[in-house]
Amino acid sequence: MKAKESIYLSKSLFIRGLQCRKSLYLHKFHPELRDEVSEAQEAMFQSGREVGTYARRPFPGGIEVPYEDLSLEEQLNLTGEKIKRGARILYEPAFSYDNVFVKTDILRKARQGWELYEVKGSTGQKEVYLDDIAVQYYVLKGAGIRISKASVVYLNKQYVRNGDIDPSALFVIEDVTQTVDRQRFVADEIADMRKALGKRVPDIDIGKHCTHPYDCDFYGHCWQHIPEYSIFNLDGRGRVKPFDLYRQGIVDLRDAPKEILSKKQNIQLESFLQKNEYVNKVALKQFLDSLWYPLYFLDFETFSCAIPAFSGTRPYQNIPHQYSLHYLKRKGARLGHREFLAEPNIDPREELAGNLVSEIPDNACVLAYHASFEIGVLKDLAASYPRYRKKLQRIVENVRDLEVPFRKKAVYHWKMNGSSSQKYVLPALVPQLSYEGMEIGNGGMAVQAYFRMCESQDQSEIEAIRKALLDYCKLDTLGMVRILERLREMG
Ligand code: SF4
Structure with missing residues (x-):
């Protein structure tokens, strides 16, 4: 029993254990089974650090207890020493109690005791943040620190930058003191986690907890028995609860019970079983008739x-x-192409907006894939640049969404695997056009490449990234051209 009680935990291990005991166990004893950290996740961590730095500004003059180059013991000693010497604001102070180690983002001395601030990079409050603070509260209280107030600090989504960043307006500070003093809950969870860690790998199957509140990084390991075409890929939900089916032993898409599937799901299943494509010619014609030339x-x-x-x-x-x-000025016209890629490290919006409105005629039908995204960007541009507003608004009015026939299941190919996203539709309908072998193969990679281009001082590297970015984006719109051609052949 003693050995189990002494198992070391930290704040992040506690949160991981709350989500899934198996994740906690694997993290401790089989870290080699974790999914690889993607470039996009790395960027998210980096962004979190940047938010942390800005969040300190409303609390100036604090003393930092750094992670780097200091052991946990040294961080604890340094924190204790600074408090003893009368520090009033600490960044990342370290505490330990019951062999649980935590670092607090910001700690400020007030008249009634210490105020604890947990900084988050999100734009709203979440349930899991309260657990995060509850474990800190437990440890700090146990370590003899009197907490008078606990707050979550997150980004204010209404904040609009005007010149320099105004940190007091950028952040929302929400007092959660009343909800985080949960000593019994935290102590019980810690005891149970240690019990789980002292045995064999917990027998926990996949479930909704794999993606809630966070995407688990053992997903690849735990989900490897799920085939590529499974009940988890059924389009929409309706009466289908995939985990209920899974618990009944139904995993493969071909075993999905037709009688409980929606109309769209039955189209998906039938197409999969027949390995063919489904076309509702009336619905498809309706969509094709909604387009006109010139077509952009x-x-x-x-x-x-x-x-x-x-x-x-x-x-x-x-x-x-x-x-x-890409554009077609009239039916049967030669396909034309225009493109824009901003120079690195400038605000690209005004130049981009100016180029765009000069290239798209007022009377053009503008086709986008998952058009709500393009419409959102166009509306933001219209709000920011009054001189282009009218033309941008006209473009917004003329946008049509190429995803519609796939979302509505007017057209479905079995290889789309329940998705209407272009990344599935394009290879299913136009297999000769592929992102494979391209230096940039998806939107996430494109963003990271753009950031790399902004950081690079090497002209040849900048040129290589520019070319890869242009190739990638061009393939996206060329893909739309080819998808529309296929739809017309089917219609
Ligand atoms: S993937 Fe799911 S079951 Fe596996 S460790 Fe993570 S949360 Fe637990």
């Missing part, structure tokens, strides 16, 4: 930052830095 195919690439990078932008606002535009 538009795709934006954007990036977003937790801390607004430019005046007039909000946290996580999509900033367009690139577009590709």
